[in-house]
Amino acid sequence: MKKFLLIGFGVIILAAAVAVIILVILQRQNQTNEATTSVSTTSASKSATPSTESTKVPAVLYDTVASKQLTGGECVGTGSVPIIPPMKLDQVSSILPYGLMTGGHVTPIDHQYYNGLDQQALRDTYDVVAPADGKIVNIQHRGSTTTTPLHSKNVPSSDEYRIVFAHTCSFLTYVDLVTSLDDSIKSQLPTGWTPESNVSYHITVKQGQVVGHIGGQTLDFAVWDLSQKPLPGLLVRTAYDNAEAWKVFTAPTSKYLAENIKAATLAKYVRTVDPIDGKIDYDVEGKLIGTWFREGSNGYDGGRATNKNKQNYWDGHLVFAPNFIDPSIYVISHGSYSAPPDIKSNSQVLGNAGDSGAQQFGINGNAPDPATVDVSTGLVKYELVHQQLRNADGSEWHSELSSGLKAVNNTTPEGVLLVQMTAAHKLQVETFPGKTAVQVTGFDSNVLTYNRGDDAKLPPDTRTETAH
Secondary structure: OHHHHHHHHHHHHHHHHHHHHHHHHHHHHHHHHHHHHHHHHHHHOOOOOOOOHHHOOOOOOOOHHHHHHHHOOOOOOOOOOOEOOOEOHHHEEEEEOEOOOEOOEOOOOOOEEEEEOOOOOOOOOEEEEOOOOEEEEEEEEEEOHHHOOOOOOOOOOOEEEEEEEEOOOOEEEEEEEEOEEOHHHHOOOOOOOOOOOOOEEEEEEOOOOEEEEEOOOOEEEEEEEOOOOOOOOOOOOHHHHOOOOOHHHEEOHHHHEOHHHHHHHHOOEOOOOOOOOEOOOOOOOOOOOEEEEEOOOOHHHOOOOOOOOOOOHHHHEEEEEEOOOOOOOEEEEEOOOOOOHHHHHOOOOOOOHHHHOOEEEEEHHHOOOOOOOOHHHOOEEEEEEOEEEEOOOOOEOOOOOOOOOEEEEOOOOOEEEEEEEEEOOEEEEEEEEOOOHHHOOOOOOOOEEEEOOOOOOOOOOOOOOOOO
């Protein structure tokens, strides 16, 4: 009897163990089916509202610091969205790419230029529209409304607005040089708002909605995709984060254009070689090409962090980069080409690009190629000449829509730039205005040292978190 009881007990235990194993297998199979259903549901209907945690699409990684600086944290969603141009295409004559260097814009400019049909048009002639659904998160004003009557001949920088749109937390666009805000936007501004106000806003806009107006001057436009990797041709990120954390996320606008308007928009592009949107990042590790900053000038910030009265932040900038439309020809862009020797103190307070000596030049003979110059090259003399963009027929270009544009260098020397790389991120530089190459034999006591912004500092608590 005892023997049968033991056998029966064993059978019961074995049956229980088998039951547990079967239950575990069924549960795992059920979880697998649920996961498969979740993926299928998400893929089949992106617009469907998730009902459980398992159907949520993972958020896009993006730079949260730059996003908070631009939006104040008041934004929704992540990822990019299709955009339209910031002006109605029937009011646009031409679109200029990223990368122009001119006057105080010493480094390649990080926005496009939209030209209206008539470059002499009065203020507010053309409409400025929202590129996509989203929110206006910032409006900045410069100039004075009292000195610029509406619909008058435009005076640059006399009365202009910069508008930032957050389409998601990671995808933003902006326009600048807007000559007036549309009434639909002004009516939603906070009580007591004045043109001198510089605060964050959260005004909902729809794609194509008129938000402002502009005259014959160009409209600035750019895209910031904070989910993309920082531009690889800006080697030292801190050199830009201390002034404009979003600059390293400047993205090609054509990548995001809605398909139904893309071809018509690209037909207005002046640049026809890849990348057609232009380029702003040219740094190559160990080579001369790209952007440099005078030692001690704090990178792109240019010393404003320690000298609030300093206006010409660009005087410590120096760039060796291709022409923004004809990349076969180089430009040397110098922030203080003819500045006085006390530039070493980084203390002068100057009013405009002309005062600081910021100038752009071509290279006589377009050589040696800055992309090949390195420490082993030794001393390099660049003979500086004036440069112009010309139409295919040889006539001077004036921003009109044109094909076959070529950068043409004059052959009359305007001066010499003497450079020598002494390390991968260190450059000796001296300017000799009015000299020719044969008149310059080497550096003297006015030689200055530049780097890639390696000594740049961030303001306190500027960057404490990032997804990249």
